[in-house]
Amino acid sequence: MMTFVSALRVVAARMAVTIFVVAAPGSAAFAAPAVLAALPGDSVYQLPITLTGQDGRSARLDGRRGAPVLMSMFYTSCKFVCPMLIETIRDVEAKLSVEERANLGVVLVSIDPEHDTVQVLKRVADERGIDAARWTLARTDAASVRKLAAVLGIQYRALVDGEFNHTTAVVLLDGDGRIAARTTRLGSADAAFVKRVRSVALAASR
Protein backbone atom coordinates (compact mmCIF):
# COMPACT_ATOMS: atom_id res chain seq x y z
CA MET A 1 0.00 0.00 0.00
CA MET A 2 1.30 3.40 -0.94
CA THR A 3 1.16 5.93 1.80
CA PHE A 4 -1.04 8.92 1.32
CA VAL A 5 1.88 11.32 0.87
CA SER A 6 3.71 9.18 -1.64
CA ALA A 7 0.48 8.69 -3.56
CA LEU A 8 0.06 12.43 -3.56
CA ARG A 9 3.55 12.92 -4.95
CA VAL A 10 2.84 10.46 -7.73
CA VAL A 11 -0.38 12.18 -8.60
CA ALA A 12 1.29 15.59 -8.58
CA ALA A 13 4.16 14.41 -10.74
CA ARG A 14 1.90 12.66 -13.23
CA MET A 15 -0.65 15.33 -13.63
CA ALA A 16 1.40 18.52 -13.26
CA VAL A 17 -1.87 20.34 -13.05
CA THR A 18 -2.82 23.46 -11.21
CA ILE A 19 -1.07 23.38 -7.88
CA PHE A 20 -2.66 25.50 -5.26
CA VAL A 21 -2.24 26.28 -1.64
CA VAL A 22 -4.99 25.55 0.82
CA ALA A 23 -5.68 28.70 2.73
CA ALA A 24 -6.25 28.36 6.43
CA PRO A 25 -10.01 28.45 7.06
CA GLY A 26 -9.59 30.42 10.22
CA SER A 27 -7.97 27.72 12.29
CA ALA A 28 -4.53 27.36 13.84
CA ALA A 29 -4.50 23.74 12.69
CA PHE A 30 -4.20 25.00 9.13
CA ALA A 31 -1.29 27.37 9.77
CA ALA A 32 1.11 25.25 7.74
CA PRO A 33 0.09 25.49 4.11
CA ALA A 34 -0.03 22.24 2.18
CA VAL A 35 0.60 21.90 -1.52
CA LEU A 36 -2.04 19.70 -3.11
CA ALA A 37 -2.69 18.28 -6.52
CA ALA A 38 -5.94 17.78 -8.41
CA LEU A 39 -8.66 15.95 -6.54
CA PRO A 40 -9.03 12.24 -7.26
CA GLY A 41 -12.19 11.36 -9.18
CA ASP A 42 -13.55 9.32 -6.30
CA SER A 43 -13.20 12.14 -3.77
CA VAL A 44 -16.22 13.30 -1.80
CA TYR A 45 -14.71 16.78 -2.24
CA GLN A 46 -15.72 16.71 -5.91
CA LEU A 47 -19.06 17.92 -4.62
CA PRO A 48 -19.07 21.71 -5.05
CA ILE A 49 -21.08 22.62 -1.99
CA THR A 50 -20.53 25.16 0.77
CA LEU A 51 -20.90 24.49 4.49
CA THR A 52 -21.49 27.11 7.16
CA GLY A 53 -20.20 26.23 10.61
CA GLN A 54 -21.40 27.07 14.10
CA ASP A 55 -19.08 30.09 14.04
CA GLY A 56 -20.95 31.49 11.03
CA ARG A 57 -17.99 31.00 8.70
CA SER A 58 -18.58 29.39 5.33
CA ALA A 59 -16.16 27.14 3.50
CA ARG A 60 -16.32 24.70 0.65
CA LEU A 61 -16.75 21.06 1.53
CA ASP A 62 -13.01 20.57 0.97
CA GLY A 63 -12.13 23.26 3.53
CA ARG A 64 -10.16 20.74 5.61
CA ARG A 65 -8.45 19.15 2.65
CA GLY A 66 -5.00 17.85 3.51
CA ALA A 67 -6.08 16.47 6.86
CA PRO A 68 -8.25 13.43 7.62
CA VAL A 69 -11.85 14.15 8.54
CA LEU A 70 -14.56 12.21 10.30
CA MET A 71 -17.77 13.25 8.59
CA SER A 72 -21.33 12.44 9.52
CA MET A 73 -24.86 13.84 9.34
CA PHE A 74 -27.23 14.59 12.19
CA TYR A 75 -29.90 17.03 13.33
CA THR A 76 -29.84 18.91 16.59
CA SER A 77 -33.39 18.22 17.79
CA CYS A 78 -32.74 14.47 17.74
CA LYS A 79 -32.87 13.34 21.34
CA PHE A 80 -31.27 9.92 21.32
CA VAL A 81 -29.05 8.87 18.45
CA CYS A 82 -27.48 12.23 17.64
CA PRO A 83 -26.03 12.86 21.13
CA MET A 84 -24.76 9.28 20.92
CA LEU A 85 -23.13 10.10 17.61
CA ILE A 86 -21.10 12.87 19.23
CA GLU A 87 -20.11 10.60 22.12
CA THR A 88 -19.14 7.84 19.70
CA ILE A 89 -16.83 10.15 17.79
CA ARG A 90 -15.35 11.33 21.08
CA ASP A 91 -14.73 7.72 21.99
CA VAL A 92 -12.91 7.20 18.67
CA GLU A 93 -10.80 10.27 19.42
CA ALA A 94 -10.04 9.04 22.93
CA LYS A 95 -8.34 6.00 21.42
CA LEU A 96 -5.95 8.12 19.34
CA SER A 97 -2.62 9.54 20.36
CA VAL A 98 -2.28 13.31 20.76
CA GLU A 99 -0.41 13.45 17.45
CA GLU A 100 -3.00 11.38 15.61
CA ARG A 101 -5.76 13.54 16.98
CA ALA A 102 -4.06 16.87 16.30
CA ASN A 103 -4.97 17.13 12.62
CA LEU A 104 -8.17 15.11 12.65
CA GLY A 105 -11.17 17.21 11.68
CA VAL A 106 -14.74 16.36 12.63
CA VAL A 107 -17.52 17.71 10.44
CA LEU A 108 -21.14 17.00 11.31
CA VAL A 109 -23.63 18.33 8.78
CA SER A 110 -27.26 18.89 9.65
CA ILE A 111 -29.96 17.17 7.61
CA ASP A 112 -32.42 19.74 8.98
CA PRO A 113 -31.20 23.09 7.61
CA GLU A 114 -34.60 24.66 8.12
CA HIS A 115 -34.32 24.42 11.91
CA ASP A 116 -30.58 24.08 12.42
CA THR A 117 -29.57 27.68 11.92
CA VAL A 118 -26.08 28.89 12.74
CA GLN A 119 -27.42 30.09 16.11
CA VAL A 120 -28.83 26.65 16.91
CA LEU A 121 -25.60 24.95 15.87
CA LYS A 122 -23.61 27.38 18.02
CA ARG A 123 -25.81 26.70 21.03
CA VAL A 124 -25.48 22.93 20.62
CA ALA A 125 -21.73 23.23 20.07
CA ASP A 126 -21.47 25.14 23.34
CA GLU A 127 -23.78 22.78 25.21
CA ARG A 128 -21.84 19.76 24.06
CA GLY A 129 -18.51 21.44 24.73
CA ILE A 130 -17.06 20.57 21.35
CA ASP A 131 -13.51 21.50 20.42
CA ALA A 132 -14.24 24.24 17.88
CA ALA A 133 -10.68 24.19 16.54
CA ARG A 134 -11.21 20.73 15.04
CA TRP A 135 -14.96 20.14 15.17
CA THR A 136 -17.52 21.84 12.97
CA LEU A 137 -21.27 21.54 13.28
CA ALA A 138 -22.40 22.72 9.88
CA ARG A 139 -25.41 23.47 7.76
CA THR A 140 -26.00 23.91 4.04
CA ASP A 141 -29.01 24.25 1.73
CA ALA A 142 -31.51 21.40 1.36
CA ALA A 143 -30.38 20.39 -2.15
CA SER A 144 -26.75 20.20 -0.99
CA VAL A 145 -27.79 18.10 2.03
CA ARG A 146 -29.36 15.55 -0.32
CA LYS A 147 -26.21 15.45 -2.47
CA LEU A 148 -23.85 15.15 0.49
CA ALA A 149 -25.93 12.29 1.90
CA ALA A 150 -25.73 10.61 -1.51
CA VAL A 151 -21.93 10.79 -1.66
CA LEU A 152 -21.59 9.62 1.94
CA GLY A 153 -24.13 6.81 1.51
CA ILE A 154 -26.39 8.16 4.25
CA GLN A 155 -30.17 7.86 3.96
CA TYR A 156 -32.60 10.27 5.59
CA ARG A 157 -36.26 11.11 5.45
CA ALA A 158 -38.23 13.94 7.01
CA LEU A 159 -41.18 12.81 9.12
CA VAL A 160 -44.43 14.65 9.56
CA ASP A 161 -43.70 15.51 13.22
CA GLY A 162 -40.43 17.32 12.42
CA GLU A 163 -38.23 14.36 13.29
CA PHE A 164 -36.13 12.52 10.75
CA ASN A 165 -35.35 8.93 10.00
CA HIS A 166 -31.74 8.61 9.05
CA THR A 167 -29.04 6.03 8.89
CA THR A 168 -26.18 6.84 11.18
CA ALA A 169 -22.74 6.41 9.72
CA VAL A 170 -19.42 7.99 10.53
CA VAL A 171 -17.30 8.24 7.42
CA LEU A 172 -13.52 8.60 7.50
CA LEU A 173 -12.19 10.78 4.68
CA ASP A 174 -8.50 10.80 3.86
CA GLY A 175 -6.71 14.07 3.15
CA ASP A 176 -8.04 14.11 -0.41
CA GLY A 177 -11.61 13.42 0.62
CA ARG A 178 -11.70 9.76 -0.38
CA ILE A 179 -13.77 7.47 1.79
CA ALA A 180 -11.23 5.40 3.71
CA ALA A 181 -13.60 3.69 6.14
CA ARG A 182 -17.07 3.93 7.61
CA THR A 183 -18.78 2.66 10.70
CA THR A 184 -22.40 2.40 11.70
CA ARG A 185 -21.58 1.33 15.25
CA LEU A 186 -22.80 3.71 17.91
CA GLY A 187 -21.87 3.70 21.56
CA SER A 188 -18.37 2.37 22.06
CA ALA A 189 -15.90 2.91 19.26
CA ASP A 190 -15.61 0.30 16.50
CA ALA A 191 -12.07 -1.13 16.88
CA ALA A 192 -11.53 -1.80 13.17
CA PHE A 193 -12.64 1.74 12.38
CA VAL A 194 -10.30 3.22 14.99
CA LYS A 195 -7.45 1.28 13.41
CA ARG A 196 -8.22 2.83 10.03
CA VAL A 197 -8.45 6.31 11.54
CA ARG A 198 -5.02 5.85 13.13
CA SER A 199 -3.38 4.73 9.91
CA VAL A 200 -4.94 7.52 7.83
CA ALA A 201 -4.05 10.11 10.48
CA LEU A 202 -0.51 8.79 10.60
CA ALA A 203 -0.14 8.90 6.80
CA ALA A 204 -1.46 12.46 6.67
CA SER A 205 0.93 13.70 9.35
CA ARG A 206 4.03 12.49 7.48
Added chain:
Amino acid sequence: MERAALWPPRARALVAALLAALAGNGTAAEYVQVPAGTLTSAIAPDAIGTPVPIDAFSIRVTPVTKGEFRRFVEARPEWQRGRVPQTFADRRYLLDWPSANAVGDAHAEDEPVVNVSWFAAEAYCEAEGGRLPTWHEWEYVAAADATRRDARDDPAFRARILARYASATPADLPAIRAAANAYGVRDIHGAVWEWVDDFNALLVDGDSRSGEDADKLRFCGAGAINLQDRENYAVLMRIALLSSLNGSDSTTSLGFRCVRPVGDKTR
Protein backbone atom coordinates in the same frame (compact mmCIF):
# COMPACT_ATOMS: atom_id res chain seq x y z
CA MET B 1 -53.63 39.87 -11.16
CA GLU B 2 -52.94 36.50 -9.66
CA ARG B 3 -50.65 35.56 -12.49
CA ALA B 4 -48.62 38.72 -12.02
CA ALA B 5 -48.15 37.83 -8.36
CA LEU B 6 -46.79 34.46 -9.38
CA TRP B 7 -44.09 35.92 -11.57
CA PRO B 8 -41.24 36.77 -9.22
CA PRO B 9 -40.77 33.26 -7.75
CA ARG B 10 -41.06 31.76 -11.19
CA ALA B 11 -38.84 34.19 -12.99
CA ARG B 12 -35.56 32.56 -12.08
CA ALA B 13 -36.64 29.10 -13.11
CA LEU B 14 -37.96 30.40 -16.41
CA VAL B 15 -34.78 32.29 -17.19
CA ALA B 16 -32.70 29.25 -16.30
CA ALA B 17 -34.87 27.08 -18.50
CA LEU B 18 -34.57 29.54 -21.36
CA LEU B 19 -30.79 29.70 -21.04
CA ALA B 20 -30.62 25.92 -20.87
CA ALA B 21 -32.72 25.63 -24.00
CA LEU B 22 -30.48 28.10 -25.82
CA ALA B 23 -27.27 26.44 -24.59
CA GLY B 24 -28.67 23.06 -25.55
CA ASN B 25 -29.54 24.36 -28.98
CA GLY B 26 -32.82 22.53 -28.80
CA THR B 27 -36.43 23.21 -28.17
CA ALA B 28 -37.55 23.89 -24.61
CA ALA B 29 -38.90 20.88 -22.80
CA GLU B 30 -42.64 20.66 -22.35
CA TYR B 31 -43.95 20.84 -18.78
CA VAL B 32 -47.49 20.63 -17.44
CA GLN B 33 -48.70 22.08 -14.19
CA VAL B 34 -49.90 19.67 -11.51
CA PRO B 35 -52.29 21.14 -8.97
CA ALA B 36 -51.70 20.92 -5.22
CA GLY B 37 -53.46 18.18 -3.32
CA THR B 38 -52.89 15.35 -0.91
CA LEU B 39 -51.49 11.90 -1.43
CA THR B 40 -52.07 8.76 0.54
CA SER B 41 -48.66 7.34 -0.16
CA ALA B 42 -48.08 3.62 -0.56
CA ILE B 43 -45.22 4.04 1.87
CA ALA B 44 -45.63 5.54 5.30
CA PRO B 45 -42.71 7.10 7.15
CA ASP B 46 -45.02 7.58 10.11
CA ALA B 47 -48.69 8.19 10.92
CA ILE B 48 -50.02 5.44 8.69
CA GLY B 49 -52.95 6.58 6.61
CA THR B 50 -52.24 10.30 7.01
CA PRO B 51 -52.30 11.94 3.60
CA VAL B 52 -49.18 13.86 2.62
CA PRO B 53 -49.74 17.43 1.40
CA ILE B 54 -48.38 18.05 -2.10
CA ASP B 55 -47.65 21.58 -3.29
CA ALA B 56 -48.39 22.51 -6.88
CA PHE B 57 -45.51 21.88 -9.26
CA SER B 58 -44.94 21.47 -12.95
CA ILE B 59 -43.54 18.29 -14.42
CA ARG B 60 -42.02 17.26 -17.71
CA VAL B 61 -44.56 15.68 -20.00
CA THR B 62 -42.04 13.04 -21.07
CA PRO B 63 -38.85 11.52 -19.65
CA VAL B 64 -35.61 13.16 -20.74
CA THR B 65 -34.52 11.67 -24.06
CA LYS B 66 -31.08 10.61 -25.19
CA GLY B 67 -31.06 13.48 -27.68
CA GLU B 68 -31.83 15.98 -24.93
CA PHE B 69 -29.17 14.51 -22.68
CA ARG B 70 -26.64 14.55 -25.54
CA ARG B 71 -27.19 18.29 -25.94
CA PHE B 72 -26.70 18.69 -22.18
CA VAL B 73 -23.33 16.90 -22.11
CA GLU B 74 -22.23 18.90 -25.16
CA ALA B 75 -22.97 22.12 -23.28
CA ARG B 76 -21.57 20.74 -19.99
CA PRO B 77 -18.59 18.54 -20.93
CA GLU B 78 -17.83 17.81 -17.27
CA TRP B 79 -20.82 15.44 -17.45
CA GLN B 80 -19.52 13.55 -20.50
CA ARG B 81 -18.79 9.88 -20.23
CA GLY B 82 -15.06 9.55 -19.48
CA ARG B 83 -14.86 13.00 -17.90
CA VAL B 84 -17.30 12.80 -15.05
CA PRO B 85 -15.69 12.02 -11.66
CA GLN B 86 -16.37 8.55 -10.26
CA THR B 87 -18.01 10.19 -7.27
CA PHE B 88 -20.88 11.22 -9.56
CA ALA B 89 -21.12 8.38 -12.06
CA ASP B 90 -20.03 4.76 -12.22
CA ARG B 91 -18.44 3.00 -15.19
CA ARG B 92 -21.77 2.13 -16.77
CA TYR B 93 -22.67 5.80 -17.18
CA LEU B 94 -23.99 6.37 -20.74
CA LEU B 95 -22.30 3.13 -21.73
CA ASP B 96 -24.96 2.37 -24.35
CA TRP B 97 -23.88 5.39 -26.41
CA PRO B 98 -21.49 4.70 -29.30
CA SER B 99 -19.34 7.63 -28.20
CA ALA B 100 -19.28 10.36 -25.57
CA ASN B 101 -21.29 12.77 -27.74
CA ALA B 102 -23.36 10.47 -29.93
CA VAL B 103 -26.35 8.36 -29.04
CA GLY B 104 -26.80 6.47 -32.29
CA ASP B 105 -29.43 6.88 -34.98
CA ALA B 106 -32.37 9.28 -35.10
CA HIS B 107 -34.62 6.77 -33.38
CA ALA B 108 -32.18 6.57 -30.46
CA GLU B 109 -32.36 10.36 -30.04
CA ASP B 110 -36.03 10.02 -29.11
CA GLU B 111 -35.59 7.15 -26.68
CA PRO B 112 -35.56 7.91 -22.97
CA VAL B 113 -32.03 8.33 -21.67
CA VAL B 114 -30.88 5.51 -19.38
CA ASN B 115 -27.57 4.64 -17.73
CA VAL B 116 -27.60 8.00 -15.98
CA SER B 117 -26.59 8.43 -12.37
CA TRP B 118 -28.67 10.36 -9.86
CA PHE B 119 -26.05 13.12 -9.75
CA ALA B 120 -26.13 13.51 -13.54
CA ALA B 121 -29.94 13.49 -13.60
CA GLU B 122 -30.04 16.13 -10.88
CA ALA B 123 -27.49 18.27 -12.75
CA TYR B 124 -29.58 18.01 -15.92
CA CYS B 125 -32.73 19.10 -14.11
CA GLU B 126 -30.90 22.01 -12.47
CA ALA B 127 -29.78 23.13 -15.94
CA GLU B 128 -33.43 23.02 -16.98
CA GLY B 129 -34.41 25.23 -14.04
CA GLY B 130 -35.75 22.47 -11.83
CA ARG B 131 -34.86 19.31 -9.95
CA LEU B 132 -35.86 15.67 -9.83
CA PRO B 133 -39.35 15.04 -8.46
CA THR B 134 -39.63 13.83 -4.90
CA TRP B 135 -40.91 10.31 -4.33
CA HIS B 136 -44.29 11.79 -3.30
CA GLU B 137 -44.53 14.10 -6.32
CA TRP B 138 -43.75 11.22 -8.63
CA GLU B 139 -46.18 8.87 -6.90
CA TYR B 140 -48.88 11.58 -7.01
CA VAL B 141 -48.61 11.92 -10.79
CA ALA B 142 -48.08 8.19 -11.36
CA ALA B 143 -51.33 7.37 -9.55
CA ALA B 144 -53.32 8.68 -12.51
CA ASP B 145 -54.69 6.77 -15.45
CA ALA B 146 -56.09 8.37 -18.59
CA THR B 147 -59.14 9.80 -16.84
CA ARG B 148 -58.69 9.56 -13.06
CA ARG B 149 -56.08 11.31 -10.95
CA ASP B 150 -55.95 8.40 -8.56
CA ALA B 151 -56.70 5.05 -10.15
CA ARG B 152 -54.68 3.00 -7.68
CA ASP B 153 -57.66 1.22 -6.19
CA ASP B 154 -58.53 -0.23 -9.57
CA PRO B 155 -57.04 -3.75 -9.89
CA ALA B 156 -57.05 -3.45 -13.68
CA PHE B 157 -54.91 -0.29 -13.48
CA ARG B 158 -52.43 -2.00 -11.17
CA ALA B 159 -52.27 -5.05 -13.37
CA ARG B 160 -51.53 -2.92 -16.46
CA ILE B 161 -48.67 -1.12 -14.72
CA LEU B 162 -47.20 -4.31 -13.40
CA ALA B 163 -47.39 -5.95 -16.83
CA ARG B 164 -45.53 -3.01 -18.38
CA TYR B 165 -42.77 -3.11 -15.78
CA ALA B 166 -42.46 -6.85 -16.12
CA SER B 167 -41.99 -6.63 -19.88
CA ALA B 168 -39.56 -3.72 -20.01
CA THR B 169 -36.18 -4.85 -21.29
CA PRO B 170 -33.07 -2.80 -21.96
CA ALA B 171 -32.96 -3.85 -25.60
CA ASP B 172 -36.48 -2.67 -26.13
CA LEU B 173 -36.62 0.98 -25.15
CA PRO B 174 -39.75 2.43 -26.63
CA ALA B 175 -39.66 5.81 -28.27
CA ILE B 176 -41.66 7.86 -25.79
CA ARG B 177 -45.14 9.15 -26.65
CA ALA B 178 -47.54 6.85 -24.90
CA ALA B 179 -50.98 8.28 -24.19
CA ALA B 180 -51.13 11.05 -21.60
CA ASN B 181 -52.56 10.45 -18.15
CA ALA B 182 -55.12 12.68 -16.45
CA TYR B 183 -52.43 15.28 -15.74
CA GLY B 184 -51.20 15.30 -19.34
CA VAL B 185 -48.06 13.36 -18.37
CA ARG B 186 -46.78 10.63 -20.67
CA ASP B 187 -44.76 7.46 -20.21
CA ILE B 188 -44.55 7.60 -16.43
CA HIS B 189 -45.12 3.85 -16.38
CA GLY B 190 -43.62 1.30 -18.66
CA ALA B 191 -40.93 3.16 -20.62
CA VAL B 192 -38.18 3.30 -17.99
CA TRP B 193 -37.82 3.42 -14.22
CA GLU B 194 -37.24 7.00 -13.06
CA TRP B 195 -34.95 8.55 -10.46
CA VAL B 196 -36.45 10.66 -7.70
CA ASP B 197 -34.80 13.50 -5.79
CA ASP B 198 -35.04 11.71 -2.45
CA PHE B 199 -34.07 8.23 -3.65
CA ASN B 200 -31.92 7.99 -0.52
CA ALA B 201 -34.92 8.60 1.73
CA LEU B 202 -36.27 5.09 1.24
CA LEU B 203 -34.95 3.55 4.42
CA VAL B 204 -35.71 -0.06 3.81
CA ASP B 205 -34.36 -2.38 6.43
CA GLY B 206 -33.37 -5.92 5.53
CA ASP B 207 -36.07 -7.15 7.88
CA SER B 208 -38.81 -4.62 7.27
CA ARG B 209 -41.09 -7.41 6.08
CA SER B 210 -41.40 -8.50 9.67
CA GLY B 211 -42.37 -5.01 10.78
CA GLU B 212 -39.60 -5.09 13.36
CA ASP B 213 -36.52 -2.96 13.20
CA ALA B 214 -33.67 -5.39 13.45
CA ASP B 215 -31.08 -2.72 14.08
CA LYS B 216 -32.80 0.20 15.75
CA LEU B 217 -29.63 2.22 16.11
CA ARG B 218 -29.25 2.52 12.36
CA PHE B 219 -32.16 4.90 12.38
CA CYS B 220 -32.73 8.06 14.30
CA GLY B 221 -36.36 8.79 15.07
CA ALA B 222 -38.74 6.10 13.96
CA GLY B 223 -37.63 2.95 12.20
CA ALA B 224 -37.63 1.98 8.57
CA ILE B 225 -40.52 2.87 6.30
CA ASN B 226 -43.70 0.89 6.54
CA LEU B 227 -45.58 -0.24 3.53
CA GLN B 228 -49.19 0.79 3.76
CA ASP B 229 -50.14 -0.90 0.59
CA ARG B 230 -48.64 -4.37 0.35
CA GLU B 231 -50.72 -5.26 -2.69
CA ASN B 232 -49.14 -2.56 -4.82
CA TYR B 233 -46.35 -4.67 -6.30
CA ALA B 234 -45.26 -2.05 -8.82
CA VAL B 235 -44.53 0.30 -5.93
CA LEU B 236 -42.66 -2.45 -4.11
CA MET B 237 -40.53 -3.00 -7.22
CA ARG B 238 -39.78 0.72 -7.39
CA ILE B 239 -38.79 0.87 -3.73
CA ALA B 240 -36.63 -2.23 -4.08
CA LEU B 241 -34.82 -0.70 -7.05
CA LEU B 242 -34.32 2.84 -5.78
CA SER B 243 -33.41 1.89 -2.22
CA SER B 244 -30.68 -0.42 -3.52
CA LEU B 245 -28.89 2.29 -5.49
CA ASN B 246 -26.13 4.73 -4.75
CA GLY B 247 -26.17 8.20 -6.30
CA SER B 248 -23.38 7.27 -8.71
CA ASP B 249 -25.07 4.09 -9.96
CA SER B 250 -26.54 3.84 -13.43
CA THR B 251 -28.64 1.03 -14.85
CA THR B 252 -29.89 0.09 -18.29
CA SER B 253 -33.55 0.74 -17.48
CA LEU B 254 -33.38 3.79 -15.21
CA GLY B 255 -33.98 7.27 -16.59
CA PHE B 256 -35.61 10.41 -15.21
CA ARG B 257 -37.81 13.42 -15.73
CA CYS B 258 -37.69 16.80 -13.97
CA VAL B 259 -40.06 19.04 -12.08
CA ARG B 260 -40.08 22.78 -11.55
CA PRO B 261 -41.53 24.61 -8.61
CA VAL B 262 -44.45 26.93 -9.20
CA GLY B 263 -44.80 30.05 -7.11
CA ASP B 264 -48.25 29.17 -5.81
CA LYS B 265 -47.90 27.76 -2.32
CA THR B 266 -51.59 27.95 -1.48
CA ARG B 267 -53.66 24.83 -1.42
